Amino acid sequence: MTRGTIPDRWSMRLLWVCALGSAVGLYMVAVERQMQNRDKMMAELGSLESSGDSGEDD
Known part of the structure; x- marks a missing residue:
């Protein structure tokens, strides 16, 4: 065995x-x-919904 x-x-x-x-x-x-991209996408979606059509509720 070598040391x-x-x-x-x-x-x-x-x-x-x-x-x-x-x-x-x-x-x-x-x-x-992936989590950061999802959070960013949800934030953009939320800002679009709040500034856009908010009268459509299913």
Whole structure:
């Protein structure tokens, strides 16, 4: 057993942990952007409804 080097098994595990961490990070960014876009769209829709036709109720 050589000292000072990471065994191949552990380096592969570390690589997978980094890959999964990156995937989770990208997923969180995508969810955050989707929420921001939804909030922005709802705000624009609300401003259009309040300034436009408010007499139509179904």
